[in-house]
Amino acid sequence: MTLMNDLTGAPPGMTGRSLLLRLSMIGAVVAGTAGGFAYAGGWLSPGLLTPARIVDRFEAVNGPHPGFRRNHAKGLCVAGRFAANGAGARLSTATVFAPGQVTPVLGRVALAGGQPYAADAETTVRSLALQFRSPDGAEWRTGMNNIPVFPVRTPEAFYEQLRAAKPDPATGKPDPARMAAFFAAHPKSARAASLIKARTVTTGFADSTFWSLNAFRFVAADGTVRPVRWAFIPERTAAPETAGGTGSPDPNGLFDAFEAQLRQGPQRWHLVVTLGRAEDPTADATQPWPADREGVDVGTLTLTETMPEAPHTCRDVNFDPLVLPEGIAPSDDPLLSARSAAYAQSFTRRAGEAKAPSAVTAPIHGAAL
Template identity: 75%
Template sequence: MTLLHHLTGAPPGMTTRALMLRLSTIGTVLAGAAGSLAYAGGWLSPGALTPALVIDRFEQVNGPHLGFRRNHAKGLCVAGSFASNGTGARLSKASVFSAGRVTRVAGRVALAGGQPYAADAGTTVRSLALRFPLPDGEEWRTGMNNIPVFPVRTPEAFYEQLLAAKPDPATGKPDPERMKAFFAAHPESVKATGLIKARTITSGFADSTFWSLNAFRFTAADGHVTPVRWAFVPELQATQETAAQASQTDKNYLFDDFVAQLQREPLRWHLIVTLGQTSDATADATLPWPADRERVDVGTLTLTDAAPEEAGNCRDINFDPLVLPEGIAPSGDPLLSARSAAYFRSSTRRAGEEKSASAVPATTTRGPGL
C-alpha cells in the first residue's frame, strides 16, 4: 500500500488514476466546503462564530473527553452493504443509485451528546452515519438522526442552544431561565422541539428511522435538479420503547440490544428519498415538508457487523455531510457548511489525542467484517 493509498483511505488495489480522481474529489469537496462557508452567516467575519469556537463550546459544556468525537461521542462501528434497486437513477446520476449496484458500507450508530460514557436513554437522539465508497474514488458520506426535524435553523442558534441546555451542576438539568430566553429568541425552535418531543420513541436502533434533516439536491443524467431529503426506514416494525426498557440498569442497553439483534439476523433499512417542491424549505431544517410529498424507495441497506471503535475503523472516519458524489449536491441550508467545518475541527482535534476504550465493547461478525 502506498502513502497515497494510506492518505486517501483507498483500498490497496486501487489504480493511480482512480487515486488521483479521489484526491481531486476530496480537493473539490474541501474547496466546495470552504466556498460554501462564505455563505454561512458571517462565519468568515472577524469576531463572528468559527468552527473552533463551536468545538470549544462542546468541550466547555461536556468537559474534555480526549480522543472522542465532540458530539455523538458514544458509538459503535457497523458494516454491511447497500443494494440499489435502480429507481433512484431517474433522479440522480450518482453511481450508488445505478440499477443492481451493491456498495459495501462502513458506518456508525451513536447517541447524540458529548459524553462518551453516558448511560443509554430512550429520549437521547440516536444517529446512523454511513460511508459509501464508490467507483473512481468517489464517496458519499451521510449522518442522520432519529428525529423528524432539527431543533435549530442556523449555526449561531446551535451555538447558543449548546450553552443554554448545559446542565446546571446543582440540579443536573438545564437552567429553565436560560432555556426560556433561548426559546423566546428562537420561535422556530419552539415549534421544532414540539415535533421532536411528539415523536414515538422506538425500542432501539434497529427499529429507528434515521432522517437526513438537511435538504440536498439530486441532479439526473439529463441535468434535471430535484430538492430532496432522505431517510433510512427500518424493515422491522417500529415498536414503542417499553417501561421495562426505560427503567433497566444496563448502561448500554440500546447498544447491547442492537448487537443481540444483529447476532440473530442482518438488519435492513430502505433508503426513502422525499422529493421536494419549489415551495418546500431547503434552507431550514426546523421545518418539516408536507406529508404528501412523493417518496421513492431507491434501495436497501443491510447491516451485518458491529465492532467497538478502534484504530482504522469508523472511529477515524469524519462523516462530513459534504463528501458527496457527482449527482448529489448540498442545498443552501447553512447548517451543512457549518457541520462540515465543525466535524473537520472535531476530527482533527481527536485524531491528535490519546485514545481511551469505547464504552460500547460488544462485537458481532456475520458478514465479511469491518
C-alpha cells in the same frame, strides 16, 4: 549586492529600488497569507462564530474527553452494504443508485452528546452515519438522526442552544429559565422542539427511522435538479418505548441490544428519498416538508456486522455531510457548511490526542446474509 541577491533570489544587476520593490511585494504576500490564516482562525474577528468556537463550546458543556468526537461521542461501528433497486437512477447520476449496484458501507450508530461514557437513555437522540464507497471511487458520507426536524435553523442558533441546554450541576438538567429565554428568541426552534417531543421513541437502533434533516439536491442525467431529503426506514416493525423504559441496569443497553439483534440476523432499512417542490424550504431544517410530497424507495441498506471503535474502523472516519458523489449536491442550508467545518475541527483535535477505549466494547460480530 551579490550576497543580497543570493538571499532574495534577485537576478544580478537588480537596482536597490527594484530590490526594495521586490521585497515589498514578498512582504505583502506573506502578510496577506498570514492575514488569511488569522481570519480563518477568528483572530481578527473575536465576535465571529468559527468552527473552533463551536467545538470549544461542546468541550465547555461536556468537559474534556480527549480522543473522542465532540458530539455523538458514544458509538459503535457497523458494516454492511447498500443494494440499489434502480428507482434512484432517474433522480441522480450517483453510481450508488445505478440498477443492480451493491455498494459496501461502513458506518456508526451513536447517541447525541459529548459524554462518551454516559449511560444509554431511550430519549437521547440516536444517530446513524454512513460511508458509501462505489467501485468507481466515488464516495458519499451522510449523518442522520432519529428526529424528524433539526432544533435550530442557523449555526448561530445552534451555538446559543448549546449554552442554554447545558445541564445545571445541581439538577443534571438544563435551566428552565435559560431554555425559555432561548425559545422566546427562536420561535422556529420552539416549534421544532414540539415536533421532536411528539415523535415516537422506539425501543432501539434497529427499529428507528433516521432522517437526513438537511435538504440536498439530486442531479439527474438530463440535468434536472430536484431538492430532496431522505430517510432510512427500518424493515423491523417500530415498537414504541414504554414510559418506564427497559429498566435494564446495563449502561450500554441500547448498543448491546443492537449487537444482539445483529447476531440473530441482518438488520435492514429502506432508503426513501422525498422529492421537494420549489416552494419547500431547503435552507431551514426546522421545518418539515408537507406530508404529501412524493417518496421514492431507492434501495435497501443491510447492516451485517458490528465492531468496537478502534484504529482503521469508523473511529477514524469523519462523516462530513459535504463528501458527496457526482449526482448529489448540497442545498443552501447554512447548517451543511457549518457541520462540515465543525466536524473537521473535531476530527483534527481528536486525531492528535491519545485514544481511550470506547465504553461500547461489544466483540466483532457478523450476521449471515
